[in-house]
Amino acid sequence: MPEPGFVVIHANQLETLRELLVQWLSKQPVPVLGTEQILVQSNGIAQWLKMALAETANGHPGIAAGLKVELPNxxxxxxxxAVLGDSIPKSLPYDKINLSWRLLGLLPQLTDSVYAPLQRYLQDDSDGRKSYQLALRLADLFDQYQVYRADWLQSWRSGSDALPNSKKQQVPDDQLWQPALWRLLQSQLANLVGELAFSSRADVHTTALAALQQGKLARPDLLPDRIVVFGVSSLPQQTVELLAALGAQRQVLLTVLNPCRHFWGDITAAKDEVRAAQKRHGRKPGLPAVLDADALYLHAPVLLASLGKQGRDYISLLDAFDQSGQYRHWFNGRIDLFSEPVEDVSSLPLLAQLQQDILELNPTPQPVRQLAASDNSISFHIAHSRQREVEILQDNLIAAFANDPSLKPRDVIIMTPDISLYQSHVHAVFGRLAADDARFLPYSLADQSLRGSQPLMLALEYLLDLPAQRFSLTEVCDLLDVPAIQRRFGINPTALPQLRLWLTEAGARWGLDAQQRASLDLAAPGSSYSWMFA
Known part of the structure; x- marks a missing residue:
């Protein structure tokens, strides 16, 4: 069984972390019937890692078994x-859904002056829509506090308005309604059901962390032999606290993608606090003791200063729990796996030059580097629609595979903030080519929500909001394409193209009739090209 410990490995390339993980898991295997627990940030990263773990020594595909890959939450x-046993209920009173309804019932009772900001917002709420929307937003806010700021909620519950472990010691005056509302929720629940051991995730976390720090495990059989956190850009402080405490009983390995080999907390506004807590990575030699915020470009890459706040805070958080002296010898002293510096940076493509500057904490070069005509390491494309974006992506991928025979589809990952917005376009562009076509590229979509992958869910959502719909021809035809609706009304799918043609030629475009259009404040067109007109 792997030796217990809380291990943090830094590297500036995800491929380096993956290679280390493959070697470490083979060198320190879990028992034959054990499970390798791996926490990742997305399903795409999970698949990429599984393929690397499945490769055999000669590079041919193999089998990756005994793995449990999931999200940290x-x-x-x-x-x-595992720590508290089965005493934790499956649903807590302050879970997000339960909390929204409790808040909706409380909003009319908030008459004290401390709730003045909420009262102002709820003015002229004739149909209750504002109350409902506010309850949802407040439930989301308190849900985030349960995940990231359980210490705040515990302080508020005790009657204090303090903000533990924060630069601001007290809640600002215009936000005092937050601790007051949390205490009101607590008292309401106590009156209804009495005192509960666990009313919120904040209670669960506080109790579990205390038990874990004392070495207590009610159900050790629920814990794997080792926990690996791979490629996660940031974890809540509460999760890091739990993993660090768990390191006394299990091996916990965190692989951290760190773009800079030096300490780079100095290039932010909160430099003093970060520098005081920092102990692993040293400051770059030659940096001034005090950095002028208006002259950061003279000492560090602008991109790192402007976009690196979350990474800096996460690395600083890990450093507060990191005891590298306890495990450094496991890796022969190499726990910071940064790339070696390149002497002639100008010989690199522009993307590699930017990465090198960030790695070495180099200031912005003067004159500013220019992108050469033959350099395609960074490219910008302007498209008039999402469909065109995907078409441009396909063209560039086909060209890349043609120019580099060693490049494989599994080596490519496309990232976008919300894949659901592009789902239909990806299928339309990449799915139109047959498998025997030379331009065919195999693909899969990861991180899709149930709503975006189930047509019936979309149809139900549309039908529930019928009074506010415009009944466009496209929307109605999309409803008729849903297999469940076809079965319910006995619609023959093969007749839909002819039906769509008839409706188009009859002039059905949008709106039931003039009266329905008037209900949407769109009475000007009358009944022309409505369904009644058709």
């Missing part, structure tokens, strides 16, 4: 149950 709840 899923494992945290499993850890709570």
């Amino acid at each position: 899923q494992f945290v709840w499993q850890l709570y149950r």
